[in-house]
Amino acid sequence: MDLREIGQRLGQSVKGEIIVGESMKKHTSWRVGGPADIMVLPAGIEDIMVCRQFATAHGLPLTVMGNGSNMLVKDRGIRGIVLKISRGFNRIEVRDTVITAEAGALLPNVSNRAARAGLTGLEFAVGIPASVGGAVAMNAGAHGRCMADVVDRMAALTGDGNTVLLKREDIGFTYRKSGITNKGLVVLTADFGLKPGEPEEIMAANKINLEKRRHSQPLEFPNAGSVFANPPGQWAGWLIENAGCKGMRIGDAMVSEKHANFIVNLGMARAEDILELITRIKHIVMKKYNIELELEVRVVGE
Ligand SMILES: Cc1cc2nc3c(=O)[nH]c(=O)nc-3n(C[C@H](O)[C@H](O)[C@H](O)COP(=O)(O)OP(=O)(O)OC[C@H]3O[C@@H](n4cnc5c(N)ncnc54)[C@H](O)[C@@H]3O)c2cc1C
Structure with a gap:
């Protein structure tokens, strides 16, 4: 079954919207990410149930999302079905x-x-x-x-x-x-x-x-809130700032000058830029404080 066919079949039982090849940039607060094979915007609980059954029956991966404010979707996008639970429910x-x-x-x-x-x-x-x-x-x-x-x-x-x-x-x-x-x-x-x-x-x-x-937050740029979780007894933002990472930039992804635990998208950032920046920050903080920062944001897709 190709994507269009999957979309059509799902459409026979789903009341909400189905979009084939939808850019995840439109659905994540970071405004990055490649396309979702199939996005479903359920109109109610029945649609959520149908999607889950359909994904299982056809061996398709199912990614559940809400407002996309804590997700880093990789540049090649998400295979299978993305169930975006939002205004219909x-x-x-x-x-x-x-x-x-x-x-x-x-x-x-x-x-x-x-x-x-x-x-x-x-x-x-x-x-x-x-x-x-x-x-x-x-x-x-x-x-x-x-x-x-x-x-x-x-x-x-x-x-x-x-x-x-x-x-x-x-x-x-x-x-x-x-x-x-x-x-x-x-x-x-x-x-x-x-x-x-x-x-x-x-x-x-x-x-x-x-x-x-x-x-305290750079709300003027697309972001995903705190990138790293606070390590026990520490503030990730303080560690990143004091390790000298504020303003560090790869492509259009930059460590915010306002809040060091935020990475902002200055316009055309790719997931790859953000991921590279994350790796650099982790490396620098580890070298200076011997603390391994853990991601709070969820990385999805391929
Ligand atoms: C400007 C800004 C400020 C922020 N401030 C804060 C803050 O103060 N405190 C804080 O904790 N976070 C903050 N965040 C991060 C984010 O808002 C939270 O992590 C939030 O809980 C993510 O919700 P979401 O609906 O956007 O989830 P998404 O980003 O869509 O998904 C996040 C995770 O939740 C899962 N998920 C979503 N919906 C469901 C569902 N119905 N059932 C099962 N799993 C589900 C997804 O699979 C994914 O793993 C901020 C983000 C931004 C952009």
């Missing part, structure tokens, strides 16, 4: 002090909804450009808090096509990681357990958090 519901959000909802929208409903606990998340699915998978966090502090439970699709409900303690949350990817789970919904608060105070806290980001 993004409902947010408030019930008492619990917010249930579908995986494609954007975290800033969930945080703002919480603020309007007078619910406190998600102020830390207001500036993280994640989908709920990506945030849970990565245990996204900021300002000393993370998803593990607020996600009470989640619904996920297993590799064999079943739906499971997992409580917080079964999600396998650790620093900027969870057990989701290793278990081959697709996050469907998450329940955020919050507390009553004053909407004005929550909105004011959100504003301060957004302001802090504008001051």
